[in-house]
Amino acid sequence: MKQKDSRLARAGVSGFNQPKRTPSHPTKSHVVVAKEGDKIKTIRFGQQGVSGAGANPKSASEKARQKSFKARHKRNIDLGKMSAAYWADKVKW
Secondary structure, eight states: OOOOOHHHHHHHHHTOOOOOOOOTTTEEEEEEEEEEEEEEEEEEEEEOOOOOOSSSSOOOHHHHHHHHHHTTTHHHTTTTEEEEEHHHHHOOO
């Protein structure tokens, strides 16, 4: 039987690449244990108390916020699963 990785238990997530909210963390709103190939990294992302525009923004201001975030962080989002911007884009925007 294969043992669960200790990093998953420490972060409190159910599996690799499974983001989870962290309401009790003082500064970051989410955590994920990212795995790409043999690399494993615990990533905390998102500002506590700030909501993104979501996947389907309704108002013009939400659409503008989403567009600005994606433009501002494009270089880091493109780095893939091992970057906080990738997960913030996926979960909050």
